[in-house]
Amino acid sequence: MATVALRKVSKVYEQDRAAPAGGRAAALDDVTLDIAEGEICVLMGLSGCGKSTLLRLLNGLVTPTDGQVLVDGDDLGTLSHRRLQQLRRGTMAMVFQSFALFPHRTVIDNAAFGLEIAGVAKPERLRRSGAVLEQVGLGGHGAQYPHQLSGGMRQRVGLARALAVNPSLLLMDEAFSALDPLTRRGMQDLLLSLQKEQRRTIVFVSHDIDEALHLGDRIAMLHDGRLLQHGAPRAFLTQPAHDHVRAFFQGVDPARHLRAADLIDPVAPPSDATTAGVAADTTLGDLLSRLGQLTAPLTVRDASGVALGAITAASALRVLTRARGSHA
Numbered sequence: 001m002a003t004v005a006l007r008k009v010s011k012v013y014e015q016d017r018a019a020p021a022g023g024r025a026a027a028l029d030d031v032t033l034d035i036a037e038g039e040i041c042v043l044m045g046l047s048g049c050g051k052s053t054l055l056r057l058l059n060g061l062v063t064p065t066d067g068q069v070l071v072d073g074d075d076l077g078t079l080s081h082r083r084l085q086q087l088r089r090g091t092m093a094m095v096f097q098s099f100a101l102f103p104h105r106t107v108i109d110n111a112a113f114g115l116e117i118a119g120v121a122k123p124e125r126l127r128r129s130g131a132v133l134e135q136v137g138l139g140g141h142g143a144q145y146p147h148q149l150s151g152g153m154r155q156r157v158g159l160a161r162a163l164a165v166n167p168s169l170l171l172m173d174e175a176f177s178a179l180d181p182l183t184r185r186g187m188q189d190l191l192l193s194l195q196k197e198q199r200r201t202i203v204f205v206s207h208d209i210d211e212a213l214h215l216g217d218r219i220a221m222l223h224d225g226r227l228l229q230h231g232a233p234r235a236f237l238t239q240p241a242h243d244h245v246r247a248f249f250q251g252v253d254p255a256r257h258l259r260a261a262d263l264i265d266p267v268a269p270p271s272d273a274t275t276a277g278v279a280a281d282t283t284l285g286d287l288l289s290r291l292g293q294l295t296a297p298l299t300v301r302d303a304s305g306v307a308l309g310a311i312t313a314a315s316a317l318r319v320l321t322r323a324r325g326s327h328a
């Protein structure tokens, strides 16, 4: 697994490609960010806020104008070309929105591409790419060509190609954005189940709030190159750090996304260990009718039954009022 850190990173493009009349683009502005081992960090923000630039800084395709980018503690700016290549080929892999498959290669040869570049011998690369094709549900499709596959299956090949090199850092650039909603959800769930088997550090660029809330252990939200908020996904609803965050999350339904754990009263007395209570991951939607009849604090328990705290009418109202701001 890999750790990632940005220390006061800025990136200026002297000629903004989105401004034909000229002008600089401050794509990233003094960004400090830590991504822990085994975490899925979703980078969010409006078009042009700097998400892709940040992702490309991590694999050294873009170099910062200022600051440091560290992968596993190594400052990419100080590494030799050779060491950077090793990191790119051995530690990292990227999955693209456009799939980026080779049309004239079979599925298994596409999946094996990264291993080929890394100089792995053919029998070994076929064995490893066959195994990851099984993992992504494409066992038996190895001899087909990309044009014979649906969009969802093609992106499974893209994912298999990335996983075949067994990267500890997976960079995913709008990887599921070209897929229809149902296929997209299927790919998100596949990624989460693969993550349970083998935790990798994943940096996932997305425009989609539902995707971010579903996938992210943490979300980092950028605006005009600045990091506005970085933290647990539901905190973007309960504690938006900036008006832009509030505006971005406007329209998200708190009943679907907030959980009993988010409504706990920080100053409520310790809960009575004998009351049944509710599970911490109960959605607000499922809790609403009980909240309407709340006469005593409602104990919230984790999966093993331990009381985490209690919801009171005041705490529920406080959180809902804050979250309503993002749903108004």
Ligand SMILES: Nc1ncnc2c1ncn2[C@@H]1O[C@H](COP(=O)(O)OP(=O)(O)OP(=O)(O)O)[C@@H](O)[C@H]1O
Pocket: 013, 015, 016, 017, 018, 019, 025, 026, 027, 045, 046, 047, 048, 049, 050, 051, 052, 053, 054
């Ligand atoms: N290679 C480049 N050369 C010049 N300007 C660039 C380059 N890459 C990005 N920019 C500019 O930097 C800013 C940030 O772009 P970036 O692509 O990182 O944002 P983004 O959030 O990924 O956007 P999108 O969601 O549209 O891909 C924009 O103003 C963009 O036009």
